[in-house]
Amino acid sequence: MRLKLLAAIGLAATLYSCDDTTTGIGDFVADTDEITASAQTFEATTKTLKYTDLNPNGVFSRTSNAYLGKFTDPDFGTYTTDFITQINCTEDFEFPETMQDIVSTTLELSYSSFFGDSLAPMRVRVDMLNREIDDDGEDLGLYYTSYNPEDFYNKNEEALAEQDYAVRDNSWTKEEIDSIKKANGYYPPLVIDLDKARKAKGEETFSAFLKRKYNEDKKNFKDSYSFIHNVLPGFYVHNTSGEGSILYIGAIWLRMKVSYLIESSSGKVDSLVYTSIPFAATNEVYMSTRLSNSGDNLEKLAAETHNTYLKTPAGLCTEVKLPLKEMYEALGNDTLNSVSMAFTKYKNISENSANNPYKMGTPKNLLLIRKSEVNDFFEQKQNYDSKTSFLGTYSSTTNSYSFSQVNRLISQIFSDMRTKEEPAEGWDEYNTLVLIPVKTETDSQGNTIGLSHDLEVNSAKLVGGEDGEKIKMEVIYTKPKFNK
Incomplete structure (x- = not known):
């Protein structure tokens, strides 16, 4: 269906405000006074994909955050998450020279939400x-959410520690929790005693183990590599019972309480004091989250054809099929000034979600990218460029995600296609894009400097589907009259 713009002034304003880097298909010299601009609407088709349709290993999860817990949703089923983390040791670390003992050691998980x-x-x-796990960047499989933790620990050995917890620690008052959260952005941490189980059995405690390793050779603590290879390869942290909550963990600390001697008022080094020494999980060492979604629920939702879904983490995304053959035949020799499209969200996933007391959030940002380029994009830590990958932000005003510069990608595809009579691998080589929920990383000026998969619990039901409403693609293009 062709839509002619009715007013020349409105047309020009629309045309030159759409995209400041419009891309032509052929090289030409145009008389700007004789450019004819038009608009046309095409229709894209969408369907739901499971993330495993993009990569059987799940999603690439190389982030500085960890996730822990289990939750069952009436629509999406059961989701579980746990993680492996290493602990960093600062360069040339030494305990106090007069250290007497490592009194206790805890693992602290600080969660922001x-x-x-x-x-x-x-x-x-x-x-x-x-x-140990050597994070040299060579084995990218270490960062996919379906890795097998049993490759790195023995599940038949006794646990180092087990502990009951709830998100809201009742040892703190609400006022204290609110004050702590306001001060540093975190709730009171989940503190896990790493000595308790072995102490109860009369075995060498974890604190005693650390002290022994240090006394055997101080070089075991000289840097993170030595510490990981000679002392502590890392931890696997997972739930063994209970469900109902997911922690979003932003900081992990191995905290040692150490006693040592200082000089007393008599001049002798005989006064015992205590200090807390923290080792952190940092970006310099390995950490990766494992995610699992119950398959049956996702299969049923992915099979629906009158709408599509987004579900994070590592659940469902939306495939977008562009009508590129039709567009190329109609506009292949024209200049595409703007191609815009919007994806509208339903208010609720279902009646279940409307009445669910624990409502999932709405994905804030969506990456629109060619399906064939998804894996490389995340593995190579690429950022969207508004040329081959695009970022759309949810608008509560329009209840949709909008993309307005897709002409840059389509124009480049058309340029590539001009050298081919037919795509070697069929039109799907060009047609197929996906919408993936992402988290943005920004600098101090608020500029987006990186993207990663959204690993929080979010979802959306979108208008579309193979048998549902088509997605309108509004195209503004020009047919210049060549100078003679």
Whole structure:
């Protein structure tokens, strides 16, 4: 269906405000006074994909955050998450020269937010890895969410620690929790005692183990590589019972309480004091989250054909099929000044979600990218460029995600196609894009400097589907009259 713009002034304003880098298909010299601008509407088709349709290993999860918990949703089923983390040791670290003992050691998980029931009883288990993981960037499989933790620890060995917890720690008052959250952005941490289980059995505690390794050779603590290879390969942290909450963990600390001697008022080094020494999980060492979604629910939702879904983390995304053959035949020799499209969200996923007390959030940002380029984009830490990849932000005003510069990608595809009679691998080589929920990383000026998969619990139901409403693609293009 062709839509002619009715007013020349309005047309010109629209044309030159759409895209300041419009791309032509052929090289020409145009008389700008004789440019004829038009608009036309095409229709794209969408369907739901499981993330495993993009990559059987799940999603690439190389982030500085970890996630822990289990939650069952009436629409999307059961979702579980746990993680492996290493602990960094600062360069040339040394304990106080007069250290007497490592009195206690805890693993602290600081979470900035959570999803689900804050009072749900949960149980966490901490296992020490039985081999080191060298994060040299060569094995990208380490960062996909379906990795097998049993490759790195022995599930038949006794746990280093197990502990019950709930998101809301009742040892703190609401006023204290609010004050702590306001001060540093985190709730009171989940503190796991790493000595308790072995102390109760009369075995060497984890603190005693650390002290022994240090006394055997101080070089074991000289840097993160030595610490990971000679002392502590890392931890696997996972739930063993309970469900109802997911922790969004932003900081992980191995905290040692150490006693040592200082000089007393008598001049002798005989006064015992205590200090806390933290080792952190940082970007310099390995950390990766494992995610699991119950398959049956996702299969049923992906099979629906009158709408599409987004579900994070590692659940569902939306495929977009562009009518490029039709567009190329109609506009292949024209200049595409703007191609805009919007994806509208339903208010609720279902009646279940409308009545669910634990409502999932709405994905804030969507990446629109060619399906064939998804894996490289995340593995190579690329940023969207508004040329081959595009970022759309949810608008509560329009209840949709909008993209207005897709002409840049389509124009480049048309330029490539001019050298081919027919795409070697069929039109799907060009036609197929996907919408993927992402988190943005920004600099101090608010500029987006990186994207990663959204690993929080979010969802959306979108207008579309193979048998549902088509997605309108509004195209503004020009047919210049060549100078003679």
